[in-house]
Amino acid sequence: MNTFKAIVINKTESAYTADVKDISENDLSEGNVLVKVDYSTINYKDGLAITGKSPIVRKFPMVPGIDFAGTVVSSAHPSWKAGDKVVLNGWGVGESHTGGLSQYARVSGDWLIHLPRVFTTRQAMAIGTAGYTAMLCINALRKHGIKPTDGEVLVTGAAGGVGSIAIAALARLGFTVVASTGRMNESDYLKTLGASLVIDRSELSNPGKPLGKERWAAVVDSVGSHTLANACATTKSEGAVAACGLAQGMDFPSTVAPFILRGVTLYGINSVTTPLVRREEAWADLTECLPKEKLDAMTHEIGLRESISAAGEILAGNIRGRLVVDVNR
Ligand code: NDP
Numbered sequence: 001m002n003t004f005k006a007i008v009i010n011k012t013e014s015a016y017t018a019d020v021k022d023i024s025e026n027d028l029s030e031g032n033v034l035v036k037v038d039y040s041t042i043n044y045k046d047g048l049a050i051t052g053k054s055p056i057v058r059k060f061p062m063v064p065g066i067d068f069a070g071t072v073v074s075s076a077h078p079s080w081k082a083g084d085k086v087v088l089n090g091w092g093v094g095e096s097h098t099g100g101l102s103q104y105a106r107v108s109g110d111w112l113i114h115l116p117r118v119f120t121t122r123q124a125m126a127i128g129t130a131g132y133t134a135m136l137c138i139n140a141l142r143k144h145g146i147k148p149t150d151g152e153v154l155v156t157g158a159a160g161g162v163g164s165i166a167i168a169a170l171a172r173l174g175f176t177v178v179a180s181t182g183r184m185n186e187s188d189y190l191k192t193l194g195a196s197l198v199i200d201r202s203e204l205s206n207p208g209k210p211l212g213k214e215r216w217a218a219v220v221d222s223v224g225s226h227t228l229a230n231a232c233a234t235t236k237s238e239g240a241v242a243a244c245g246l247a248q249g250m251d252f253p254s255t256v257a258p259f260i261l262r263g264v265t266l267y268g269i270n271s272v273t274t275p276l277v278r279r280e281e282a283w284a285d286l287t288e289c290l291p292k293e294k295l296d297a298m299t300h301e302i303g304l305r306e307s308i309s310a311a312g313e314i315l316a317g318n319i320r321g322r323l324v325v326d327v328n329r
Helices: 044-051 121-144 161-172 184-193 225-233 257-261 276-289 292-297 306-315
Strands: 004-011 016-023 033-042 067-075 085-089 104-107 152-155 176-181 195-200 216-221 235-243 265-268 299-303 322-326
Touching: 004 044, 016 044, 016 306, 033 044, 033 085, 033 121, 033 306, 044 306, 067 104, 067 121, 085 121, 121 161, 121 216, 121 235, 121 265, 121 276, 121 292, 121 322, 152 161, 152 195, 161 176, 161 184, 161 216, 161 276, 161 292, 161 322, 176 184, 184 195, 184 292, 216 225, 225 235, 225 257, 292 299, 299 306, 306 322
Parallel strands: 152 176, 152 216, 176 195, 216 235, 235 265, 299 322
Antiparallel strands: 004 016, 033 067, 033 104, 033 322, 067 085
């Protein structure tokens, strides 16, 4: 391999740019496993990195892409050999270490997991970091002891990546899912994924009271801000909320009332440095909880160059479900 294609982000005093460029192995960060990438994705964080809207990228030039799936080309790591199919999520890849929006990636073998046998590399990236994070949220709620008979589970940011996969997986597990969305015109889509009820996100996104009528057995929240505060305020006694995102905002204008008066538990989900054992568990659960036809229904494929414009679209809330990137076209 001489040169290959990658998205490259650069920052100077006057400009922040993202372009498709020809780069070589010398341009990749250090690592003991070289991977030929098949697919990457556009997650919300990739949108922030490619547009420069938040300081996600720590080093320039940088290849973005916080996840990828592909095949090991060469390895100096004892766990991996040429030909192994692998998946990577997080670990600062696409932030401080060159990432997956590239035809090749070089990473530490400690960061890789085996591609689950039932998934193709494309399906694994249709799930991507958004889907793996949704499963981490659901597993936090299940470990808390939440059961389908406990009542409705709220999913916010429902038509986005984390939200879509959370709905499909929760429904498969037998939960009654209420989807909160700003896109009521996507109600049919959300019901096809498994939502029993769709509500307008304006019911949750404005400043609310410290406590409201108890409704949710549990919550998967990818939105933050007032939405998360209101979700906590309306969670039933001893219920649980898994918070993973900030699409509405990074603030959390809540009080301690839900926690000290109702015993509500708030779980923080950080997919980037999740220990290997919980990653493998989440991916194994996804093989059972995510019907393939629902994954297909929420997935749209784009090529490498299109990921630059898609970055702005995901931040604008215009992407439904998941965007998988074929880095070789
Ligand atoms: P998406 O853009 O696909 O989904 C976000 C959704 O949030 C949108 O589709 C929209 O859903 C809703 N939303 C957008 N803007 C607003 C707003 N102003 N107010 C209320 N709701 C809004 O992103 P992802 O699913 O990839 O990521 C979701 C969040 O989770 C992001 O903040 C991301 O950074 C975070 N995340 C965190 C991870 C972690 O490790 N903690 C890992 C992965 C993601 P709708 O149109 O249905 O209302």
